[in-house]
Each structure stands twice: as C-alpha cells, then as structure tokens.
Amino acid sequence: MSKLTPLQKRGWNASQLVLGCMGLGGGWSGNPVTPELVKQAHEAVEAAQSIGITMFDHADIYARGNAELVFGQVLKERPELRDQIVIQSKCGIRFEEGPGRPGRFDFSKEHITSSVEGILSRLNIESLDILLLHRPDPLMEPDEVAEAFRQLKQSGKVKAFGVSNMSAAQIRFLQASIEEPLIANQLEMSLLKLDWLDNGIHQNQKQGTQVSFPDGTMEFCQMENIQLQAWSPLAKGLFSGKDLEGQSDAVKQTAALVQAMAEEKETTREAIVLAWLMRHPARIQPVIGTSQAARIRACQDAAKLELTREEWYSLYVSSRGSRMP
Template sequence: MSSRLIYGCMTIGGSWDDAPHDAATVDRARAAVHAALDAGITDFDHADIYAHGKSEAVFGELLAEDPALAGRVRLQTKCGVRLPGNTAAPGAPAHYRLDRGTIRAGLEGSLRRLRVDSVERFMLHRPDPLADPHEVADALDELRREGLIRSVGLSNMSTRQVALYQQLLTTPVTALQLELSLRHRGFVEQQILANHPEGAEHSFPEGILEYCAADGIEVQAWGALARGLYTGAPIPPEDQHAAATAETVHRIAAAHAVSGEAVVLAWLMRHPGGIRPVLGTTDPRRIAACAEAEALAPRLGHEDWYALLTAARGNPVP
C-alpha cells in the first residue's frame, strides 16, 4: 500500500531563476525521489512555477534515464500562478490567470518538461477572480477528453468555489490542497471555536474539510512541516508559542521513539479528515524521518494531540 504522504517537488529544481540546472541538482533530486519511493511515497506534486519550470524538467530527466520509474509514480501538477520572469513577462505584476489558453499552455508545458503524455491530476493553483468558471470547466473537461489528465485538483480555494467547480465539471474533482500545519491550524480553530467570540478571528474556509469528506475529495496539506519551525529551524526569540510547541514536539517524539517531523505530520494525519501532508525537503534522512508519521498517527492519543494544539495556540481550548 502506498503512503498517505505526498512528495512535493518544489525544491528539486534548484534556484528560482532562469539559470540552467546542473548535474548536481539532478543528483540531489534523484536521491530525494528514491528516498521518497523507499518510504512508500508514490504521489509527486509539481507546479509550472517551481524553480522556473526546472523542477519538472529535472523530474523529466529522472523519468527519461529510468523508464521503469514512470510505473512507480503518480504525478500531479498545477497552473494559474503568473510570476514575473517565470510564467509571466519580466515587467508584469504577479497575478493569477485561468483562461482557456493559459490552462492548456500550462499543462502542455508541464507535460513537455516532465516528458510524459498525461498526469494523474491537474490542479488550479490559485483562484483567479477574473476567470469565467464555465470557461475553466470547459477547458479542463476538454483536456480530460483528450486523455491528458485523469482528474482535477483545486488549491487554496473556498468551500463554495469547490462546490461550483464540482457542479460545472464532468471531470471528477479529486483533491483540494490547502496550507495546513500546527502553525496554520485554522481548520481546527474553525471547528472548536464554533459559537465562540474568538471564531471571528479565523478566516479558514468554513466547513471545507467536512465538505470534502462528504464528497470523497482528498485534502492535501502544503506547508505541513511549517518550514521546520518545530523540528530544528531557528525560532525567533519573541515567538514563545513556537518554542513551547517545539519542546512539546520533542517530548512526544522521545516518548514514541520517533522523529520530531513524524510528530508534526502525525498531528495532521490523526485528524479524521484524511489529510495527506505534502513534504518539501530534499534531504533523504529527513524524508525517512517524515515517513515515521504513517505508523505514529493512529497511536497519537487525544492528550498528546491536544497538548500539541494547546502549545501551538498558546492557551487551552475554550
């Protein structure tokens, strides 16, 4: 059985500029991808903007050098974010664009860089306020009819936006990607602060996890490790909540003889919403450490889970 974890390929392409990637970048990517596979991870997450397209290009090189690799991985990629000098002209503002031409060009570019004929899932990276949802749905359905995608994913969208695309698309919507972590825990705050004055302070889309669970849409968590804030990254001296959370993470990790990364990810995976964390590290040792979350999640008790929540929020639940 494949892991619930997803490997995020944002950093495997090296620098975020138009300089060509080198052999060392490919070597690091190869080590990371095989570490993920050794951990049982088979889903790999891309986007056209990652490292100016180099993340997809590097992955494409790995597929070309090892044809058997294609049968071991499932790919998803995203379009819609337009960055100056990357997916947009150098003088353009950063913006989002989801017209028919941009959607098709985004996918075709990704397929070319990845050196594949299709992807498992094609995701809309960010909502574009100027996009016509009917045009977006028609464009995606057309790509599926052509056999270029098998399903659609959405990213950073609200409950109503997900519902709208479900209504308009004939292609199944199979995933929603949101920033979820101990640091970005609005999905929990929204649940526990219902009918509470503090609830107004949290902007997380109301009911989105429940909606996805009811409709069989998997929830993917980007930023799941909170950039290592609780597992070794420098903590700002004034951030007492982060320091207390890191201490709690390490205490629970020691009690279970696992890594801190496993605790942080298991906290997400213990939630009944079926959350699938996306990993962004290229360090093979850290990838292996993250994989320990799979076994820890069902063993993480209520008291440990709430201890982590309490440390992260800085005060007990109401």
Template sequence: MSYTQLPLHHHQIPASPLVLGCMRFGGEWDGLPITSDLVVEGHRAVEAALEIGINHFDLADIYTRGKAEYVLGQVLSENPGLREQIIIQSKCGIRLVGDDEGPQRYDTSAAHILASVDGILHRLGIDYLDILLLHRPDPLSHPQEIGDVLAKLHQSGKVRHFGVSNMGSEQIRLLQKHSRVPLIVNQLEMSLDKIGFVEAGVTVNRVQAKDNVFPYGTMEYCQAEHIQLQAWGPLAQGRFTGRVVEGQRPEIELTAELVNRMAKERGVTPESIVLAWLMKHPAGIQPVIGSIRPERILACRDAVETELTRYEWYELYSASCGRRM
C-alpha cells in the first residue's frame, strides 16, 4: 500500500501505521486491585498487536484510574527487551475526581504535569516516556508555564517527545509559540461516523458548515507542521463492523452495508475497510484501536494493505454524511 508516510517518521520515530489504545486495560474504572486475569488479558492484547505489526501503544494516566498503566507495566516486566521495541505514549491533564482543591477538572499546571509524569513512569515501571500528550485543553492553562515544564521534562530525560489531544490549530499554535520543544502529535476523534475532520474542509462557504464542531484548519495546520494526527474511536464503536445498527439513522445502515460489501469483494474484514478509509487521507492519520480483545485487534490486520479507490472513498463518505457532493 502506498500510504502517506507518517509525520512521526519526519521526527525519526519509527511508529507503526496503527496504534493500540490501552484504555480498556485493567478492567473497570474502580478502585479494585488488579487481578492475574487482567494481566493475562493485557498480555494477549499486546501479543495480538505485535503480531500484526503494531509497535505503538497509547495510554492515559486516568485510564481505568491508573490500572491500565499498571497492567502494561506488568506485561513489560514479564517480557524483557520489549520496552525498547515499542513506543509508549501516555496523556495527562485530567483530574478525574474532586479533591480539597476543587471538582473534577482539567489541570495543565506545571505541578500537576510533573506529578502526573512521575506517576505514569512509576505505574509503567519505566524510565522514560516516548511521547506525552496533554489530554484536553485547560482554559486556565498558561502557555509559558506549560512550555517551561515540557522543556524541563525533556531535559531530565523523562519524556522524549510531546503532543496534545483534542485541540485545534490555534490552541496548538499558542502552545508551540511558548515551547522550546516541538509538539508533534494531535489526537482527535475521527472515523467514518465522526466525519467532521472532512466536513470542516469541504463545507467551507456552504450552509452545512454551521453545524460542524471540528476545528477548521486543524488538519491543514497539522500537515504543514509535521504534526501526527491520531484518530481515537476510529472503528466508530463497531457501527460498521458487526454491531447491530437497526433503528439507527439511515446513514449508519447504508454505510455499514457499503463497508461489508467492499470487505467481501476484497476478502478482508470490515475493520480493514473502515481503517483504510481513514488512512487514505493525505495527512497520514494514525488510527488508535481501542480494543483489548485479540480477535478485534487481529481483525485490523489488513488495514495497512487495503487501498481504496477515490470512487470508493467518496462513496463511503457520501453514505456517511447522507448527501451527494
């Protein structure tokens, strides 16, 4: 497949085209201890990912309240040498529960970022993170303070690269202006169901643009600045790959029919078609597969080699948005 080279490769990071999202590692979002079954489940997910060439793993300090990182850390401790073969990315900046200082909130203060990174490294049992993302835009963030703390983390060797999640181009531009280290990743919700990233461009100067919440210009800015766009939720919660869609809006049912038809014609899984649609975009989008089930991960095996024609890409897009171009 002649897909666009990942922007991460521009930064000398040999990342795979697909990422395994580890949000479901560790079981439920509760305070219960990690069981041996949860660690075995993590092993199986990592093995499935490695089997199909995935070397990039995505976490966040809040995933299953820290248990996701503990589970991956246990997998690493039981597989000597694996750490240096993979890319580990985590996020910080969300306080899940209220405390003496206030309610659940976003927090990108220097103190919270530093404490979060130390916690992430401790739970994973590693010395450094390959990539740290700021999880959500904090309206009380101070760009200079963030820039200084990112530089401190880089100089200490605790974090090698940095990025953001769920941010628009102007938010990134402001942070980058005050940061001595480059921001090289932006993770956003993008899929064949969440098509705002396409709509933001094609509906310019059209009435449809008024209903789109995807930040206009973000795709173009990230491409121009060699910022890796990552898609969370790329499989659209299974809406096009086997989940029952009866009773949902007609666009979902029609798109699911098209996905399955194209998959049968090629002899690949529906998951491969859905991911291939995202990956055909010239920005070099990296889908983050958020599953812990080996069979679901393995179903994405052929995505990188599945090449959709322009006709097929637009056919799927038109079905999803419910109108002709």
C-alpha cells in the first residue's frame, strides 16, 4: 500500500497532519488583533513546524477573519515561511447580516471571488494553494462555480480547489462542470464521529437506517484520488484528557483504552487517536484544531505509529459501544 497521501501523489508538499487555524485570532468576538494574538499564532506555527507539519487550514469566517489576519502577520514577519508551507482556506458560509439576511451558504461567483480577495489580503499572500467550498449550498449553480474557479485559476489567485462536507453525489455533480479536478473533501471524522465507518459496516443491516453518512463517499474519494481530511479529529479532547463527567460508557471505556495504548507505546493519547484515523487506507489527513503549542507537539508521534488491525478494531469496537455485526 502506498504511504503517500492523495495530495502528495499530486505533487503537493503537504504533511499528513494539518494544523487547523480556527483557534487563532481570539475567537468569534471580532475584537481587534493584538500583539498577544500574533505571538500565539507564531507559537502555534513554530510548534507545528517542529513536528513536521507543512500544511495549514483556514476559512474566511474563522474568528471573523482574524485567524487569517494573525497568520498573515506571521507571514509578514517570516516571509521565508510562505515557500515552505501549503495554505488552504475555505469560503461559502455567510453570517447573519441583519433583518432579511440570515446566516446562509453562498456559492455564487460574486461571493466566491470576493471571498478569495479577502482571504489573500488577510493572509498577506498573492496566491492561495487550495480553496475549499465550505458546507454545501442548496442554491449552487455548478456552471457559476466553474466560472469563478476558472477566473481564480487563470488569474493565479488560487492553484487548486476542493470541497468540505460534501457527498460523493454532490462532488460528481459539481465536477461535471469544472475543468479543474477537485482534490480534497473535508469531513468530520474521529473516534467519536463514526458514521463514515458505520455506513460501510451496516450495509444490509437494520442499524444502517440510523447512519447519516452519505453512501459511497469514502470509496469515491479514494477512487478519484481526492484527499479526505478529518475536521475535529481529536474529538475535542474526549479521548486525550478532557473531563468525562456525563459522557457515555463507550467514551469512558475508549478513553481508558487510548490511555493504555499510549502507555504501552510510550507516546501520547493524542498520537494514538490520530494514528487510528491515519491507519485507514484512504490516508486521511487529520486537521488538528488546537492552537496550544503543547497540545500540537503532543501529536508528534502520530505519523510514526502504525496500529495493528487488532489495535485499530479494538478502538473502533470500543467507541461504537457494541460488537461488530
């Protein structure tokens, strides 16, 4: 089995671990960027680089734009960094803007192109490596998206495109109109969020009616060399130290199993949780959402570990809270 991720097969110098930058910029209050927030961003980037991370994930809405602003300041103060990393951002989600303008999704050409202008300005860069469409827009016109992508590609403002939270059918529908290959799909996947696995396990099973993950998406992305990225891969720390009061027996038992495996392998709980995701043949890219330097460094061993089938299934069955069908 190839050890290369789909992005690496396409020639991208993208590490299998990705630092998600949603936690940068001071949260969702929209307050001005401070030197302390820029310092935090520097520390997060340095911690990520220290464990081999070369890819960084943004979205135009993160911290209402401030996540990209502080990262852009890092790039301004460390200009050599730009050529060492892959920068990905997302657009398509719009916040509520007053009466008659609800929170919504927007894949119109105007919004996509204007969003990219804002992303480039905040990040202090001339070209974005990868642009993902954030959650699916029911009013999406594929030809209009194609025109936006064509314009962005020809102008050199975006090098490659992908999606987030989309099914195989939605990707096929969009790809039929787009000349450029869609190269990534970011989905919620973790030891806590198991629909992506249960969908396949419960074929021809009554339990399958309770699974919401779109059928065939994992297989389609693997066949088309589309990089599967996992958001919230650490499940907000549930298996790596978070207080488990009020959590299910399955979560508590799985957290104990993760702890035992970490002790046996002399590594961290974060590394075990991520290695479990990365053991999948799709060569999933976990997008680590923490901005804390110590927790970023705790993920260092994830790419080095390779769980056995028995270890992988032990974690899966434990988190399911039930035996395999």
